[in-house]
Amino acid sequence: MDRRVFLRGISAGACSLGAHPLLSTATFAASDGGRPLGDNRLIVVILRGAMDGLDLLRPYGDPDFAGYRPEITKAGRGSDLDGFFALHPELVELMPLWAQGQLGFVHAASSPYRDKRSHFDGQDMLEAGTGADLPIAEIRDGWLNRMLQAVPGVRAETAYSVGIAEMPILRGAAPFAAWAPEQSLDLSAASKALLEQVYQNDPLFHAASMQAMELSAHLQEADAQGQKPKGPFGDVLALADFTAERLRADTRIASFSLTGWDTHRAQAGSIVKPMQGLAQVILRLQAGLAETWGMTLVVAMTEFGRTVRENGTFGTDHGTGGAMVLAGGALKGGRILGDWPGLSEAALFERRDLMPTSDVRAWAGHALRGLYGFDKSLIENTIFPGLILPRDPGLLL
Numbered sequence: 001m002d003r004r005v006f007l008r009g010i011s012a013g014a015c016s017l018g019a020h021p022l023l024s025t026a027t028f029a030a031s032d033g034g035r036p037l038g039d040n041r042l043i044v045v046i047l048r049g050a051m052d053g054l055d056l057l058r059p060y061g062d063p064d065f066a067g068y069r070p071e072i073t074k075a076g077r078g079s080d081l082d083g084f085f086a087l088h089p090e091l092v093e094l095m096p097l098w099a100q101g102q103l104g105f106v107h108a109a110s111s112p113y114r115d116k117r118s119h120f121d122g123q124d125m126l127e128a129g130t131g132a133d134l135p136i137a138e139i140r141d142g143w144l145n146r147m148l149q150a151v152p153g154v155r156a157e158t159a160y161s162v163g164i165a166e167m168p169i170l171r172g173a174a175p176f177a178a179w180a181p182e183q184s185l186d187l188s189a190a191s192k193a194l195l196e197q198v199y200q201n202d203p204l205f206h207a208a209s210m211q212a213m214e215l216s217a218h219l220q221e222a223d224a225q226g227q228k229p230k231g232p233f234g235d236v237l238a239l240a241d242f243t244a245e246r247l248r249a250d251t252r253i254a255s256f257s258l259t260g261w262d263t264h265r266a267q268a269g270s271i272v273k274p275m276q277g278l279a280q281v282i283l284r285l286q287a288g289l290a291e292t293w294g295m296t297l298v299v300a301m302t303e304f305g306r307t308v309r310e311n312g313t314f315g316t317d318h319g320t321g322g323a324m325v326l327a328g329g330a331l332k333g334g335r336i337l338g339d340w341p342g343l344s345e346a347a348l349f350e351r352r353d354l355m356p357t358s359d360v361r362a363w364a365g366h367a368l369r370g371l372y373g374f375d376k377s378l379i380e381n382t383i384f385p386g387l388i389l390p391r392d393p394g395l396l397l
Helices: 003-007 089-099 119-128 143-149 189-198 203-224 234-247 272-295 360-372 376-383
Strands: 026-031 041-047 103-110 177-179 251-258 296-302 322-327
Touching: 041 119, 041 234, 041 272, 041 360, 089 103, 089 272, 103 360, 143 251, 143 360, 143 376, 234 251, 234 272, 251 272, 272 296, 272 322, 296 360, 360 376
Parallel strands: 041 251, 041 296
Antiparallel strands: 026 177, 026 251, 103 322, 296 322
């Protein structure tokens, strides 16, 4: 048994199961019987690496667009959505969801992060949900965790991970659980007995570790029976399957990340796999959630967008305004939300980036209010401190 798997991260604190060493790229939150949060489900997906919203949602109706990206877009326009925007060709499998009103987008959105364009700082601010007035080094918790702190009766459902990345969006005092599919926790009977003795006087970690081993056995059995997804998207599909399984039960909030969006070179080719992975995850969630899909909202966001012009290596560099992806049976979709700023050079942010016209926190805030009925003041003062929540855009059915 690798002792580091169980000891890693203990120094992070013990105020929540998120501090348990079994940290992950996928995190979950539940409430007793699901009552405090009702029946609606929220899945927040962080697209790490700065997803190019202008490639995902191509504004062919803008007269300036074609001149900026001749190489990136030469393979084809994509699927027309509304006569102005077209969906990237690798997302064509999502078009039935668009037709059913279960897919939507927000364009020209961004967190308050500006100018420096650091992945790490941008992701920290995105997941903290704070404004630019608070130094990033002072951020201590994530906006989903602050939301959970306002809900009585919230508990952690399980704690299991063999991954290496934490989701800061759920870091904080409220309990949550963790899991990732990258490895398996294969313990002998003697090792399991030893672990149970080590944690027997710590109710918090004892329960978490026992649940971890039960889940590990379940996953190993599924793998042995050939039920674990294989192929290039095996890990992300396993993540989607596990998310759906938990959300069909008591879990109400889930968050995970998808990587690969830093497309500095040869973007036409390098963005294919991330786009395909995003489409596969959304479709897998729809299938796995079954009837629960009708009570689910998926919100995918990224730390910032990318430059409007393609660079000398036919990629794009770190930018500002980007796009959000919305999906789910609870969504009032089939729409592209947000104010389009235009792509003339004078309309660009610093004459290089898509100008942000809305705050990603506002869209997330409206999602929380619509799904769980939070007061406007709680969203503006606690969950997203400093945010002024604009008029309700009617995200949900």
